[in-house]
Amino acid sequence: MNFDWNELAFASKKPVDGLKATFIAASREISTARFTQLVKKYLPEGNILLGLAKEPYVDGFEGQPQFRTLKAKTVRPIIDKVNSSPSKYKVATLAYSQRDLLHVINGLSVRQFVGVNGSWKYSFHTQAPYYALVQRGVPYVLVSPFADENEAKKFVRQTKLRKPPTGGTYDEGEMLDIAAQAARQSYDYSFQTGVSLGRKKGSKYTLLATTFNPVVPYQTYAMHHGASREINFSPPHDLNHYDTTHAEVELIIKAQKEKLDLQGTTMFINLLPCPSCARMLSQTEIAEFVYKEDHSDGYAIKMLKAAEKKVRRVVV
Structure with a gap:
């Protein structure tokens, strides 16, 4: 289940809406360990819709390694493992340009919104996507991009x-x-x-x-x-x-x-x-x-x- 917003924008949203998924918005890069944690937390509650940014960096931070975006290949093995398992809930992906997040939120019906810290420029609550979530009554939570504090500190040491x-x-x-x-x-x-x-x-x-x-x-x-x-x-x-x-x-x-x-x-x-x-x-x-x-x-x-x-x- 790999969706693309360019194809969904002017088409039926039923294939996605029917998932009643937890939407993890397109994020800065996260490790397989962190993605595994997120899957373990949200998959028992229902399907997961993982957003994937089409751009290599978070908008506004182009060329900055500390703001690289998550690549599908990083998490694909985990997604494939989940989707081939007996679990009744699955992981789908949605590729979109970051500038389209507001339209994605307004266009789809999801159970909840999960934002990964550091995946946007400026504070989240000052931006249009936040107000769209509030207006639509969609529960949201902001989470860490790291599995633990050691991983967070290690990222700084290793990022040049x-x-x-x-x-x-x-x-x-x-x-x-x-x-x-x-x-x-x-x-x-x-x-x-x-x-x-x-x-x-x-x-x-x-x-x-x-x-x-x-x-x-x-x-x-x-x-x-x-x-x-x-x-x-x-x-x-x-x-x-x-x-x-x-x-x-x-x-x-x-x-x-x-x-x-x-x-x-x-x-x-x-x-x-x-x-x-x-x-x-x-x-x-x-x-x-x-x-x-x-x-x-x-x-x-x-x-x-x-x-x-x-x-x-x-x-x-």
Whole structure:
């Protein structure tokens, strides 16, 4: 039972609806051990409909190994074993593009929805698929992509991420791009933030350091235990519930450890600092802040300018 949403979208949904299945939405990659756990949990309750993303990465995290999507070949042997067994319940698959999840939820009738943490960009409760589930009265649960904590930590150790440059001279557009590259080292699927610190040299900048917002106490912690924002249903810019240390804080820590001279430097960041970070940065010797996206109604701009810092927004 292998379905494709492109074929189902404008056809009868009865073959799928008749399964009355638990729908495990297309997810980031999970191990055979974790999939086996999910099968053991949900198969006794009824059929399972496993979503499979057609894209190689979670939407919005293209090219990032920590957000690769689950491949059918990983779980196919388990599915075949279940479907050839005497069990009255079976496992079917549904291939679809991630952008079609809302249509899948609205188009099919399922018993319940299971979402695997780290399989979407931004908090789940802020997105249209969540509201569709609530509107339709479909029970939902968000679960870990890992079999246990050891597997979660092992994933971080074994996953090799592309690191940004460690030196060189760049223009401001390139410095912002390096900040974006640094951000992609984060496992935070709510928002990846990156910083590059430079010292002006003519019309360009000498790169001194880069940092990002790591999930703590280890990078897969929120995926395994649940993201604080999602557990508490907090809004996007809420400053009480998040799972990372901010990239700006990481920069100050790095500067202290490596004895970097911040006097007269420029900090490039993809997201305008939050109010707490703005207050902290106002007390540093960093002279200028260049950012790409706004945050908190521009509080940081007022705070940093009041501290006689230069603040510029550059869109590249």
